[in-house]
Amino acid sequence: MFESAEIGHSIDKETYDAEVPALREALLEAQFELKQQARFPVIVLINGIEGAGKGETVKLLNEWMDPRLIEVRTFDQQTDEELARPPAWRYWRALPAKGRMGVFFGNWYSQMLQGRVHGHFKDAVLDQAISGAERLEQMLCDEGALIFKFWFHLSKKQMKARLKALKDDPVHRWRISPLDWQQSETYDRFVRFGERVIRRTSREYAPWHIIEGFDPHYRSLAVGKLLLEGLQNALKAKTLKEPTPIAPLGASIDDRSLLESLDLSVHLDKNDYQEQLLTEQARLAGLLRDKRMKHHSLVAVFEGNDAAGKGGAIRRVAAALDPRQYNIVPIAAPTEEERAHPYLWRFWRHLPAFGKFTIFDRSWYGRVLVERVEGFCSQADWMRAYGEINDFEEQISNAGVVVVKFWLAIDQQTQLERFQERENIPFKRFKITEEDWRNRDKWDLYAQAVGDMVDRTSTEIAAWTLVEANDKRWARVKVLRTINEALEAAFRKHKK
Amino acid sequence: MFESAEIGHSIDKETYDAEVPALREALLEAQFELKQQARFPVIVLINGIEGAGKGETVKLLNEWMDPRLIEVRTFDQQTDEELARPPAWRYWRALPAKGRMGVFFGNWYSQMLQGRVHGHFKDAVLDQAISGAERLEQMLCDEGALIFKFWFHLSKKQMKARLKALKDDPVHRWRISPLDWQQSETYDRFVRFGERVIRRTSREYAPWHIIEGFDPHYRSLAVGKLLLEGLQNALKAKTLKEPTPIAPLGASIDDRSLLESLDLSVHLDKNDYQEQLLTEQARLAGLLRDKRMKHHSLVAVFEGNDAAGKGGAIRRVAAALDPRQYNIVPIAAPTEEERAHPYLWRFWRHLPAFGKFTIFDRSWYGRVLVERVEGFCSQADWMRAYGEINDFEEQISNAGVVVVKFWLAIDQQTQLERFQERENIPFKRFKITEEDWRNRDKWDLYAQAVGDMVDRTSTEIAAWTLVEANDKRWARVKVLRTINEALEAAFRKHKK
Incomplete structure (x- = not known):
């Protein structure tokens, strides 16, 4: 895998000096076009052997290109705000917006390689990390990102020669870093596991580029040209991906559906309600x-038919708690900054720190519900969302986030009555809009979307709870009880 | 000052139960209107005696109102990301957007009071903190924010009675917090310094409301009604503040101006340039x-005439450094989220952590330059910006941020030549737009604005450096040298 990068590639100074000016101009042009189109972000991952010119190359790119459009990020020590959240949070918060370029040093690959090289874990865990990286990059590319992955390489001989030369040079000796010494010990392991990682994660949409790093002219020109070609290609493409024909999910063939099989007649009388509500609220507190x-942290997702009582249920949950413990995030149309990032970015940014509780009033399921039904995104987009969402929930759940998801279901008659009531009560009138009436006409389409959503995203990790919500009392108690049970189950599993 | 809040205010249950429903409805209506208008944010500061119902009241407000539009924030222990930045950064990042309500527990007042009560500093420092709070609130209100400041009060007798009652109650004993015990020791000092703070910071635009906290019915109704009235008033007002007639700044009466007094003929020859540039770059590294x-952290602001060479100067600065050390923030039109916050928010969010360097390519001075000249904001807005900016720079400078500001000046003939050159060179053409030509027609207006800006914001803390930029070499070296001198001066002053 590294053979071609150990043959002593080099470019003489004349050739280099002759080629650079045109390359620079072209890179600047491409960067400007990238900014103008603002259609996708560029992510450049920098990995490889210490001393192979990673830092120098990034520095050079900043000189060649317009550094105002480049964000260089390092991921060393996690801050305490990062430690209190799932591992990928730090990468999500650093994602460049459309039209910009982010250079990630010390990215997910460095983390997994360091861990494996130093024996913090075995191959199985490395492979899990590799799959995680693959899913992340696949998602980023599906969202339009252009990813470059560079591995700067030195053969063992080149590495040793470089260290020796530096050591003997009184002026440049200080440039040998502790990482250099470390790597001279672990070179073989680093390259072996590096190969495993590269082999598994080189994909047509985000291939690795292995760059022999010994000769600065060679590596600079190689990286510059790869960047330029990749950028030009992506800028020329009308859409970033050809739409592939997708088979429809298929409707129910016996006219039975999950939602219709709910028994919406269940209810609680007022006394039982008062008693159970107080019990469950105290339990949650x-x-x-x-x-x-x-x-742990707690994430509760509220979805449901319009007028199913999401707001009321959320208030009964909140009422149990000190307002300093929770945060309610209402999800409406995304802001400009949110639209400039991958779909899930706006949810990642609101993930609670450990010890805290975030309630999402509507959520990332918007993509497979309203966006699907109203055609706000392509079929390919919402079809892949099922997998992305499962992956997202698995990641945050593995990090200790307890995820609880509710679909509050009512029947059409009940909805009609509540709409009418809302129109007649002054302080409730703002809860009903034209759009609510329009959505009502699409009842069956929404029912189909909900059925598919539950079938595809109700998992052992984050199950959907269907809440019979014709009776508000029943619904509120069920919501609270479900949250409590999920927390208790998480605490039982917890072995620290 | 606290007399009225120690007379045993109370509301009987019947009155309370009779009044609450209408109050709740009205609060919900007002909240909805707030969201619809999305014209200003609401900030509620919660302070006062432990046990006087601060937490309970906030909890109740979340029950009465729609908690989805309320963000409750606490400011206890600073995180390490907060510790690496000026003290006010944590408040800025928590500011609610227009249309939303932020409830701040443990805000700037709690910090200053705790510090003074526990003798961490004396009155002079307390008074500095008080002035800081005043300036912050004045700015927030000028930007449209509606601020409520509540002091929940208990007389010493009431506080002792409450503690005794709780202590004797086996069921509720756990509710006594360590803060309660602490306060029973420090009550007198706390109230004394509290009075000093309230006296100095109660202003027509953000008055304090002192609420006797012993009787829950009284305090809840009192707070609810104050909020409601304040909200309704602000929602009714067409604009939040009456525009007051403002005297113009006055133009030069002898036709001499600061910019024209610059000697733009200074220049460096190529050899001197190469040598000095390398020297200064090495020094900066x-x-x-x-x-x-x-x-320390470093902030460099680049302003200047169009085509004065800001980009080129920035690149020469960046070229000295490892790209992991710096961040370049190009300032263009604000995003939707930025427009929903006070003017300076977008700059606070980009402040570097200690050890880092942020380069602003255009900056917070946009308000007194382009926004003033183009009429994008009112005269009152840009007039008050001078003071706000001085305050901002003083705050961050006190926290260890080294602030360096450059105005790159060229003459009209040089600008014309550069514009023409840009139009003729393919990879430079994106640097020139119709707007640049239009701005040129306003040369004198900009010159006047620059003169006023320098006169009003060139301070001992953050001086403006006027850079003669007809000769790019001269300009680049002067920029680098000025940054280096500022850093060295800061290091010399540093006594740790």
């Missing part, structure tokens, strides 16, 4: 004060 | 590696 919450 | 940078 206690659970959130439990010291095991230090290693 | 060394300074940023200095261990004293741990307690």
Whole structure:
């Protein structure tokens, strides 16, 4: 895998000096076009052997190109705000917006390689990390990102020669870093595991480029040209991906559906309600004060038919708690900054720190519900969203986030009555809009979308709870009880 | 000052139960209107005696109102990301957007009071903090924010009675917090310094409301009604403030101006340039590696005539450094989220952590330059910006940020030549737009604005450096040298 990068590639100074000016101009042009189109972000991952010119090359790119459009990010020590959230949070918060370029040093690959090289874990865990990286990059590319992955290489001989030369040079000796010495010990392991990572994660949409790093002219020109070609290609393409024909999901063939199989006649009388509500609220308050919450956070997702009582249920949950413990995030149309990032970015940015609780009033499921039904995104987009969402929930769940998801279901008659009531009560009138009436006409389409959503995203990790919500009391108690049970289950599994 | 809040205010249950429903409806209506108008944010500061119902009241407000539009923030322990930036950064990042309500527990007042009560500093420092709070609130209100400041009060007798009652109650004993015990020791000092703070910071645009906290019915109704009235008033007002007639700044009466007094003929020949540039770049690289940078960060602001060579100067600065050390923030039109916050928010969010360097390519001075000249903001807005900017720079400078500001000046003939050159060179053509030509027609207006800007914001803390930029070489070296001198001066002053 590294053979071609150990043959002593080099470019003489004359050739280099002759080629650079045109390359620079072309890169500047491409960068400007990137900014003008603002259609996709560029992510450049920098990995490889210490001393192979990673830092120098990034510095040079900043000189050649317009550094105002480049964001260089390092990921060393995690800050305490990062430690309190799932591992990928730090990468999500650093993603460049459309039209800009982000250079990631010390990215997900460095983390997994360091861990494996130093024996913090075995191959199985490395492979998990590799799959995680693949899913992340696949998603980023599906969202339009252009990814370059560079591995700067030195053969063992080149590495040793470089270290020796530096050591003997009193002026440049200081440039040998602790990482250099470390790598001279671990070179073989680093290259072996590096190969495993590269082999598994080189994909047509985000291939690795292995660059022999010994000769600065060679590596600079090689990287510059790869960047230029990739950029020009992507800028020329009308859309970033050819739409592939997708088979429809298929409707129910016996006219039975999950939602219709719910028994919406269940209800609670007022006394039972009062008693159970208070019990469950007290239980939730206690659970959130439990010291095991230090290693967990809680995310509750509320989806449901219009007028199904999401707001009321959320208020009963909130009422149990100190307002300093929770945060409610209402999801409406995305802001300009949110639209300039991958779909899930706006949810990642609101993930709670450990010990905290975030309630999403509507959520990332918008893509497979309203966006699907109203045609706000392509079929390919919402079809791949199922997998992306499962992956997202698995990631955050693995990091200790307890995920609870509710679909509040009512029947059409109940919805009609509530709409009419809302129109007649002054302080409720703002809860009903033209759009609500329009959505009602698409009842069956939404029912189909909900069925598919539950079939595809109700998982052991983050199950959907269908809530019979014709009776608000029943619904509110069920919501609270479900949250409590999920927290208790998480605490039981917790073995620290 | 607290007399009225120690007389045993109370509301009986019947009155309370009778009044609450209408109050709730009205609050919900107002909140909805707030969201619809999305014209200003609401900031609620919660302070006062422990046990006087601060937490309970906020909880109740979240029950009465729509908690999805309320963000409750606490400011306890600073995170390490906060510790690496000026103290106010944590408040800026938590500011609610227009149309939303932010409830701040443990805000700037709690910090200053705790510090003074526990003797971490004396009155002089308290008074500095008070002035800082005043300036912050004045700015927020000028930007449209509606601020409520509540002080929940208990007389010493009431506080002791409450503690005794709780202590004797086996069921509720756990509700006594360490803060309660602490306060029973420090009550007198806390109230004394509290009075000083309230007295100085109660202003017509952000008055304090002192609420006797012993009776829950009284305090809840009192707070609810104050909020409602304040909200309704602000929602009714067409604009939040009456525009007051403002005297113009006055133009030069002898036709001499600061910019014209610059000697634009200064220049460097190629050899001197090469030598001096390399020297200054090496010096900057060394300074940023200095261990004293741990307690400092560096902010460089680049403003100047169009085509004065800002980009080129920035690149020469960047070229000295490892791209991981700096960040370049190009300032163009604000995003939607930025427009929903006070003017300076978009700059606060990009402040570097200690050890880092942020280059602003155009900056917060946009308000007194392009926004003033083009009429994008009112005269009152840009007039007050001078003071706000001085305050901002003083705050960040006090926290260890080294601020360097450049105006790159060229004459009209040089600008014309550069415009023409840009139009003729393919990879430079994107640097010139119709707008640049239009701005040129306003040369004198901009010159006047620059003169006023320098006169009003060139301070001992953050001086303007006027850079003669007809000769690019001269300009680049002067920029680098000025940054280096500023860093060295900061290091010399540093006494840790």
